[in-house]
Amino acid sequence: MTTAIDERLRGAVEAILFVVDTPVPAVTLAELLDVDEVTINEQLHALASEYEQQHRGFTLRPAGEGWRLYTREEYADHVERYVTEGQRARLTQAALETLAVVAYRQPVTRSRISAIRGVSVDGVIRTLLSRGLVAEEGSDPQTGGGLYVTTQLFLEKLGLSSISELPDLAPLLPDVESVLSEDANP
Amino acid sequence: MTTAIDERLRGAVEAILFVVDTPVPAVTLAELLDVDEVTINEQLHALASEYEQQHRGFTLRPAGEGWRLYTREEYADHVERYVTEGQRARLTQAALETLAVVAYRQPVTRSRISAIRGVSVDGVIRTLLSRGLVAEEGSDPQTGGGLYVTTQLFLEKLGLSSISELPDLAPLLPDVESVLSEDANP
Amino acid sequence: MDAGGRATSPLAAPPEDPTAGTAASGDGRFHVTLTNFAGPFDLLLSLISKHKLDVTEIALSQVTDEFISYLEVAGDGLDLGQATEFLVVAATLLDLKAARLLPSAEVEDEDDLAALEARDLLFARLLAYRAFRQAADFLRAHELDQARRFAREVSLEPRFAQALPDVLLGVGVAAFAALAVQALQPREPVEVSTSHLHLPRVSVREHAGILRKRLAGGATTTFRALTSDCSTTLEVVARFLALLDLHTRGSVSLEQLTALGELHVRWTAEEHAAGTDVGQEWDERPDATDHGAVRDDGVEPRPA
Numbered sequence: 001m002t003t004a005i006d007e008r009l010r011g012a013v014e015a016i017l018f019v020v021d022t023p024v025p026a027v028t029l030a031e032l033l034d035v036d037e038v039t040i041n042e043q044l045h046a047l048a049s050e051y052e053q054q055h056r057g058f059t060l061r062p063a064g065e066g067w068r069l070y071t072r073e074e075y076a077d078h079v080e081r082y083v084t085e086g087q088r089a090r091l092t093q094a095a096l097e098t099l100a101v102v103a104y105r106q107p108v109t110r111s112r113i114s115a116i117r118g119v120s121v122d123g124v125i126r127t128l129l130s131r132g133l134v135a136e137e138g139s140d141p142q143t144g145g146g147l148y149v150t151t152q153l154f155l156e157k158l159g160l161s162s163i164s165e166l167p168d169l170a171p172l173l174p175d176v177e178s179v180l181s182e183d184a185n186p
Numbered sequence: 187m188t189t190a191i192d193e194r195l196r197g198a199v200e201a202i203l204f205v206v207d208t209p210v211p212a213v214t215l216a217e218l219l220d221v222d223e224v225t226i227n228e229q230l231h232a233l234a235s236e237y238e239q240q241h242r243g244f245t246l247r248p249a250g251e252g253w254r255l256y257t258r259e260e261y262a263d264h265v266e267r268y269v270t271e272g273q274r275a276r277l278t279q280a281a282l283e284t285l286a287v288v289a290y291r292q293p294v295t296r297s298r299i300s301a302i303r304g305v306s307v308d309g310v311i312r313t314l315l316s317r318g319l320v321a322e323e324g325s326d327p328q329t330g331g332g333l334y335v336t337t338q339l340f341l342e343k344l345g346l347s348s349i350s351e352l353p354d355l356a357p358l359l360p361d362v363e364s365v366l367s368e369d370a371n372p
Numbered sequence: 373m374d375a376g377g378r379a380t381s382p383l384a385a386p387p388e389d390p391t392a393g394t395a396a397s398g399d400g401r402f403h404v405t406l407t408n409f410a411g412p413f414d415l416l417l418s419l420i421s422k423h424k425l426d427v428t429e430i431a432l433s434q435v436t437d438e439f440i441s442y443l444e445v446a447g448d449g450l451d452l453g454q455a456t457e458f459l460v461v462a463a464t465l466l467d468l469k470a471a472r473l474l475p476s477a478e479v480e481d482e483d484d485l486a487a488l489e490a491r492d493l494l495f496a497r498l499l500a501y502r503a504f505r506q507a508a509d510f511l512r513a514h515e516l517d518q519a520r521r522f523a524r525e526v527s528l529e530p531r532f533a534q535a536l537p538d539v540l541l542g543v544g545v546a547a548f549a550a551l552a553v554q555a556l557q558p559r560e561p562v563e564v565s566t567s568h569l570h571l572p573r574v575s576v577r578e579h580a581g582i583l584r585k586r587l588a589g590g591a592t593t594t595f596r597a598l599t600s601d602c603s604t605t606l607e608v609v610a611r612f613l614a615l616l617d618l619h620t621r622g623s624v625s626l627e628q629l630t631a632l633g634e635l636h637v638r639w640t641a642e643e644h645a646a647g648t649d650v651g652q653e654w655d656e657r658p659d660a661t662d663h664g665a666v667r668d669d670g671v672e673p674r675p676a
Contacts, residue, residue, distance in 0.1 A: 007241050010243070011258060012243060012264050016264055018243060020526070056197060057197045057200025057203075071204055074197070075197055075198050078198045079205050080531075082218055084535050085218070118316045118317070126207070126525070126526075158544075169552055207523070256524070257524075265522050286504045344514040345514055352507070
């Protein structure tokens with residue numbers, strides 16, 4: 001590749017790749033950054049070989065229909081050690097509460113959970129997904145947002161055989177339903 | 187820092203920072219990679235300035251008690267499209283002012299915050315708790331009231347690495363402290 | 373509202389043209405221009421607190437005049453926060469000034485001393501409050517800064533996700549249900565409640581109509597009688613404003629024999645002379661009805 005790396009363009013491509021965990025098609029980047037696809041492809045290849053030369057901790061590879069950043073193979077052992085040793089086996093309070101919302105309101109969208117919890121739940125949902133306690137199942141016909149449900153593993157962890165065995169909350173949550181549904185339609 | 191960047195160590199540090207979604211303390215990296223903390227700190231600083239020099243799309247910053255990778259500010263407009271909604275709910279002025287009182291007076295009781303703010307802060311404290319920006323830690327030996335402190339997340343959200351980075355309040359508060367502390371023990 | 377008035381103090385100087393140097397300077401904040409001080413209101417407060425400026429030497433009436441003309445310039449762009457802050461600060465300053473101007477002999481009274489201390493304390497609180505507001509500005513700036521940086525937050529690559537240790541919930545079914553109750557409990561809004569501001573809307577025009585009906589016969593009556601059916605103070609006020617309006621139009625004559633005595637009202641106009649727009653200027657503009665700050669339908673839908 002003889003193309004000089006355009007620093008600003010390179011930075012923008014890098015920043016976008018950095019926050020997504022699905023492959024990003026070159027054409028998407030081209031549209032977003034308002035340059036032609038050929039230029040973007042040059043940038044992507046240049047970036048990939050730059051990471052090789054600098055022997056960075058991550059690599060840029062084509063994946064599926066786009067490009068995605070991965071940890072470099074040779075550091076996988078360290079990462080794995082971090083993941084197995086460093087991560088907490090126990091769920092945080094925030095994760096547990098979010099799990100409780102999913103359990104009692106399933107199937108439920110992320111934005112609905114967020115509204116109930118009063119905070120962004122992206123990170124927590126990601127944890128619950130990666131821990132296999134919740135799963136995405138279908139999408140909300142109105143908003144198109146993914147719907148989350150609890151999994152078999154969740155039931156096992158609580159020692160239940162079905163969701164219907166969860167204690168009834170109605171007596172403990174007087175009139176909450178009406179308030180919450182109002183809340184959903186501001 | 188005169189230390190040459192150790193390529194393998196640098197790569198490993200980079201790879202670990204790359205997969206985690208919380209700030210990583212230097213000591214954790216040191217243990218995991220079996221090197222001393224001084225070396226790790228040198229690597230982290232070297233890495234951070236390398237990203238600056240190369241003007242990469244991401245930066246390495248101290249956040250709370252650890253280090254974390256972020257996208258570079260100047261690419262925020264491009265990145266924003268990829269980051270899911272709900273992430274950036276602004277804090278209200280009341281919440282920020284209450285947060286300021288907790289930050290500067292921690293550990294502090296709710297009634298003390300209330301006295302300084304001149305209004306009841308129950309609702310605001312509840313919000314700050316649910317957002318994980320403040321936490322209850324112990325209780326006041328005299329009144330038995332819960333004591334509030336700011337959290338790691340608070341530091342992260344504000345891009346601070348320690349409470350000591352808050353500006354000095356003294357020039358804004360001439361001679362007030364003595365009066366107020368008398369007030370606190372009527 | 374100037375409680376000073378000592379001839380030797382600079383506050384005796386004639387007020388400057390209220391429009392000159394007043395009000396919004398470049399930053400849109402309220403600035404004051406006095407004979408012995410010019411600058412932001414905040415600074416004035418700081419100087420007084422550091423004893424660099426004697427509160428008794430501040431012409432509060434001038435500060436107030438300036439604020440009023442500042443409000444006029446600001447018009448609809450008025451920042452409610454600033455207005456509120458001004459009121460609180462001005463009231464405290466006035467209180468403080470009144471206390472400082474007390475002849476010293478009277479201060480020997482223990483109670484007066486206590487009162488003085490209480491005022492100083494109030495002032496100290498005010499400063500503390502202001503200091504934390506400024507600290508909040510710092511937090512806001514950093515929050516905004518940090519909002520331009522996005523932390524890397526992506527799911528684990530599958531190979532690492534599989535390596536995760538088995539997760540522990542750490543709670544039983546009952547504790548889990550308790551958590552659900554906690555999580556699903558409706559949250560109260562954080563905003564300062566304005567429910568105490570929800571006064572019923574009262575129309576001066578409507579009350580002018582009522583007055584016209586009762587008075588048009590030509591009989592003489594009293595204000596007391598005219599308001600005997602009012603159930604709230606606000607209605608009495610509206611009726612009084614309507615009466616004043618009718619008076620300026622020459623529709624009624626008002627007579628009060630002694631100060632604070634009975635107010636006698638007599639209809640003096642031709643039977644149909646009074647226009648229909650009496651009281652209109654007191655009421656909201658018709659097109660502003662939906663945006664009025666005072667509403668009786670509850671701005672915030674919140675549980676009592």
